[in-house]
Amino acid sequence: xxHFTNVKWKNFLSTGNKFSTIAIDETKTTLMIGTNGAxxxxxxxxxxxxxxxxxxxxIKIGQLVNSINRKGMMVELEFKTxxxxxxxxxxxxxxxxxxxxxxxxxxxxxxxxxxxxxxxxYILKMNEKSFRQIVVLGSGxxxxxxxxxxxxRRSIIEELLDIQIFGTMNDLVKERVSDNxxxxxxxxxxxxxxxxxxxxxxxxxxxxxxxxQSFIDKKQAFVVGYxxxxxxxxxxxxxxxxxxxxxxxxxxxxxxxxxxHTTFVSxxxxxxxxxxxxxxxxxxxTCEQEIDIPxxxxxxxxxxxxxxDLKVAVxxxxxxxxxxxxSIRDIQKNIxxxxxKNHQITNLNSTCNRLNSEISEALNEKVETVDNxxxxxxxxxxxxxHDDKYSLQEDKHHLNTVQELLKDSGIKTVVxxxxxxxxxxxxxxxxSALNFYINFELDENFNETxxxxxxxxxxxxxxxEGEKLRIDLALLFTWREIAKLKSSxxxxxxxxxxxxxxxxxxxxxxxxxxxxxxxxxxxxxxVISHKGQQIIDKFGRVIKITKDKNFSKIASD
Numbered sequence: 001x002x003h004f005t006n007v008k009w010k011n012f013l014s015t016g017n018k019f020s021t022i023a024i025d026e027t028k029t030t031l032m033i034g035t036n037g038a039x040x041x042x043x044x045x046x047x048x049x050x051x052x053x054x055x056x057x058x059i060k061i062g063q064l065v066n067s068i069n070r071k072g073m074m075v076e077l078e079f080k081t082x083x084x085x086x087x088x089x090x091x092x093x094x095x096x097x098x099x100x101x102x103x104x105x106x107x108x109x110x111x112x113x114x115x116x117x118x119x120x121x122y123i124l125k126m127n128e129k130s131f132r133q134i135v136v137l138g139s140g141x142x143x144x145x146x147x148x149x150x151x152x153r154r155s156i157i158e159e160l161l162d163i164q165i166f167g168t169m170n171d172l173v174k175e176r177v178s179d180n181x182x183x184x185x186x187x188x189x190x191x192x193x194x195x196x197x198x199x200x201x202x203x204x205x206x207x208x209x210x211x212x213q214s215f216i217d218k219k220q221a222f223v224v225g226y227x228x229x230x231x232x233x234x235x236x237x238x239x240x241x242x243x244x245x246x247x248x249x250x251x252x253x254x255x256x257x258x259x260x261h262t263t264f265v266s267x268x269x270x271x272x273x274x275x276x277x278x279x280x281x282x283x284x285x286t287c288e289q290e291i292d293i294p295x296x297x298x299x300x301x302x303x304x305x306x307x308x309d310l311k312v313a314v315x316x317x318x319x320x321x322x323x324x325x326x327s328i329r330d331i332q333k334n335i336x337x338x339x340x341k342n343h344q345i346t347n348l349n350s351t352c353n354r355l356n357s358e359i360s361e362a363l364n365e366k367v368e369t370v371d372n373x374x375x376x377x378x379x380x381x382x383x384x385x386h387d388d389k390y391s392l393q394e395d396k397h398h399l400n401t402v403q404e405l406l407k408d409s410g411i412k413t414v415v416x417x418x419x420x421x422x423x424x425x426x427x428x429x430x431x432s433a434l435n436f437y438i439n440f441e442l443d444e445n446f447n448e449t450x451x452x453x454x455x456x457x458x459x460x461x462x463x464x465e466g467e468k469l470r471i472d473l474a475l476l477f478t479w480r481e482i483a484k485l486k487s488s489x490x491x492x493x494x495x496x497x498x499x500x501x502x503x504x505x506x507x508x509x510x511x512x513x514x515x516x517x518x519x520x521x522x523x524x525x526x527v528i529s530h531k532g533q534q535i536i537d538k539f540g541r542v543i544k545i546t547k548d549k550n551f552s553k554i555a556s557d
Contacts, residue, residue, distance in 0.1 A: 027540035034545030039552030050077035170406035430474035
């Protein structure tokens with residue numbers, strides 16, 4: 001279970017340069033009140049930013065930094081889980097993301113994304129989607145479970161039931177299936193080549209025994225063909241080399257022109273500065289003597305003419321650089337072609353050397369004995385390869401079986417089916433506690449079936465906003481119950497953002513408060529409202545958010 005203890009922030013949204021601090025586990029229930037725009041929901045965004053690097057509401061990251069101070073934004077979040085104390089420090093301008101365990105900072109990963117994955121997978125054991133479903137119910141950016149797609153619903157349930165490991169295992173099995181398929185394909189190809197090689201070698205051995213000279217002639221014919229091909233490539237290289245002359249000279253010219261260009265541009269800048277000094281001043285900036293207007297105009301005309309000449313020279317240099325660059329590229333293409341052809345010649349020479357070596361061996365060795373030994377070795381290799389192929393096929397069969405079990409329709413569906421009765425029971429228990437008497441059921445595909453007492457069927461979308469909110473609340477408390485049972489993503493924190501201000505009537509509010517008070521000591525609920533005066537006496541603590549000189553401030557009653 002994740003037990004949140006403390007959160008503080010500064011320069012976050014409308015908060016100033018002094019830390020605003022809230023002790024999360026101080027009281028069982030906390031009412032946060034304030035006028036619209038005072039900053040009541042800032043705590044919710046700060047916790048979400050601290051955990052996941054993004055606010056709960058749809059706010060651009062850059063807009064989280066206080067628009068007046070414009071720097072030093074920081075969120076610090078403390079919690080306990082797995083017998084350890086954690087502190088997360090995350091900020092912007094400057095950017096910071098640090099994780100402390102029992103007071104010691106963890107080694108920083110190479111990438112913030114890697115550290116975020118570590119935080120979600122191994123410390124929190126929940127992602128942002130799960131956080132939104134079991135920790136926060138808000139009227140703004142919150143998307144209720146019933147408005148999510150089937151894939152998102154399944155992802156949340158799998159994480160709550162701690163069965164996403166089967167998805168990870170399935171990914172690993174997929175990799176092994178892919179590796180097995182590749183190895184099996186390669187081995188089959190090797191067997192095919194080996195069979196061809198054995199057949200060819202048997203035929204070759206027979207041919208060599210009948211006429212060794214025939215074998216030598218064939219090899220020599222290959223050598224002659226390759227030699228002719230080498231000669232043709234060498235002629236092509238000679239022709240291409242004639243097109244690469246002057247490459248060094250062009251490079252030298254290119255460097256020289258670049259220097260000219262730099263010199264001309266510098267002179268233009270110098271002349272422009274002199275023109276400004278002459279036209280903007282009535283006296284010489286060097287000798288401080290007064291310059292008469294005719295002299296000013298003359299110097300302006302003379303210098304402008306020089307500058308124009310230099311600009312023409314710059315344009316000419318640019319054009320010459322462009323032409324030389326084009327020529328260099330053409331020559332470089334020919335050089336690349338020459339390099340490629342030289343590689344071809346090297347490979348052909350290597351092949352010729354190998355063939356000549358084989359011819360020499362055929363002339364000097366007792367081919368029958370050598371080939372027979374090699375043939376027997378290949379036949380033994382064939383037997384070994386067939387045994388390996390059989391073993392791989394067995395592995396493939398087992399992996400396919402495991403893969404079927406790990407698919408969404410396999411073990412995970414069995415686990416989900418086992419939990420569905422409890423999930424549906426809890427949903428209907430909380431619906432009854434909210435005085436909403438319908439029969440609500442989710443199937444293994446997380447599609448709902450809703451029936452009234454009269455057994456009429458409804459869909460979630462057919463209910464009023466107040467009735468939808470009761471369903472959303474029932475699902476929220478159900479997911480928290482399931483999380484508590486699984487101890488995977490259970491947490492003491494519960495934030496309800498303005499749900500009293502929207503669709504709940506007075507009866508619904510009373511019913512909801514009754515559920516809050518029944519959650520036990522392990523839950524710390526925060527209710528955010530701008531109409532909290534009606535229910536202020538129902539809470540263990542009241543935090544009032546005010547705004548003074550455009551900065552939000554916290555006061556506890």
